[in-house]
Amino acid sequence: MTSRAALQKLYRRLYKAYGPQDWWPAETPFEVMVGAVLTQNTAWTNVEKAINNLKQADALNIHSISGLSELKLAGLIKPSGYFNVKAKRLKNFTNWFVQQGRFKGLNKLTDLDLRNGLLGVNGIGPETADDILLYAFERPVFVIDAYTRRLLERMKLIDGKESYESLRQLFESNLQADIKLFQEYHALIVRHAKIKCSGVNDCKHCLVEAPI
DNA sequence: ACCCAGGGTCATA
DNA sequence: TATGACCATGGG
Numbered sequence: 001m002t003s004r005a006a007l008q009k010l011y012r013r014l015y016k017a018y019g020p021q022d023w024w025p026a027e028t029p030f031e032v033m034v035g036a037v038l039t040q041n042t043a044w045t046n047v048e049k050a051i052n053n054l055k056q057a058d059a060l061n062i063h064s065i066s067g068l069s070e071l072k073l074a075g076l077i078k079p080s081g082y083f084n085v086k087a088k089r090l091k092n093f094t095n096w097f098v099q100q101g102r103f104k105g106l107n108k109l110t111d112l113d114l115r116n117g118l119l120g121v122n123g124i125g126p127e128t129a130d131d132i133l134l135y136a137f138e139r140p141v142f143v144i145d146a147y148t149r150r151l152l153e154r155m156k157l158i159d160g161k162e163s164y165e166s167l168r169q170l171f172e173s174n175l176q177a178d179i180k181l182f183q184e185y186h187a188l189i190v191r192h193a194k195i196k197c198s199g200v201n202d203c204k205h206c207l208v209e210a211p212i
Numbered sequence: 213a214c215c216c217a218g219g220g221t222c223a224t225a
Numbered sequence: 226t227a228t229g230a231c232c233a234t235g236g237g
Contacts, residue, residue: 040219046234047218081234085220125220145218190218215237223230 003157004174010155011181014188021187024135029103031060036131037089037123038080049079062102065094089123096121103137111139126164134186140179142171143186147193 001009025044026032031051038047053076054060059068068076074087096117100106106114114137118129126144133139144167152158158167175181 036218039217041217042219042233043217043235045217045236049235079234081217082219082232083234085232089220123220127219131218143218147218186218193218217234217236219232221231223228225226225228 003170006155006157007171007174011175011185011188014192015184018188018191021184021191023183023187023190024131026135029136030062032136033093033097033132034060034065034090036128036136037086037093038077040082040086040128042081046079046081050077053077053079062094062098065090066098085123089121092122093124106137111141114139115141126168130168134179134182138179140172140177140182142168142175142182144168144171145186145190147189148186151189151193 024032024035025048026035034054035047035051038050051060054064057064057076059065059073059076065073070084070087070091073090074083077083077086077090080086097106100117106117109117111133115129115133118124118132119126124132130141130143133141134143144164149158149160149167152167153160158170162170171182171185175185
């Protein structure tokens with residue numbers, strides 16, 4: 001089976017198993033972007049606590065984050081871990097976002113220019129950029145995260161040494177460039193990853209009986 | 213008392 | 226370019 005066929009089949013199986021996800025846990029595009037930074041190498045449950053702190057302080061908006069000192073911002077996002085680093089990153093990002101004319105200005109950019117702009121912000125790497133592109137700006141880029149790598153490895157579709165960029169190309173070149181499809185596919189991978197069969201994350205049933 | 217989680221940067225070889 | 230140290234919390 002070609003990897004193209006395998007990727008398409010995988011999507012159908014996941015969709016059949018879990019249905020539409022209509023997903024990113026946030027109420028606004030700005031919240032998506034903040035969450036994307038806060039979830040770097042961090043469990044989402046911790047990100048939720050940080051987001052709630054920001055909401056309760058009425059600080060989940062560009063103006064507040066720009067106005068807060070790094071120290072105060074770090075205090076609010078403490079539960080998400082790496083709070084000093086992430087406070088800097090959030091401020092780097094919001095500064096850039098405002099300088100570029102917010103959504104009004106950034107929406108004019110091509111997918112590639114917007115992506116390169118995001119990657120130019122210190123603290124925004126490829127996955128964070130692609131989360132923001134796909135779920136906040138609704139641009140057709142495929143997000144590669146740890147779940148995606150692990151799943152493809154278990155399915156023997158990759159050997160694990162591939163670069164982020166090559167894996168992104170693997171998906172993007174074998175699927176329709178459809179925003180909704182990319183959103184659903186990534187969401188389904190995350191959903192599937194959170195299933196814990198037999199009390200373990202690495203489920204033998206998924207590996208052997210139904211290898212997804 | 214460990215181990216890990218939806219990364220990214222920086223210094224070093 | 227590739228590997229390692231570093232950043233830090235909360236849940237299992």
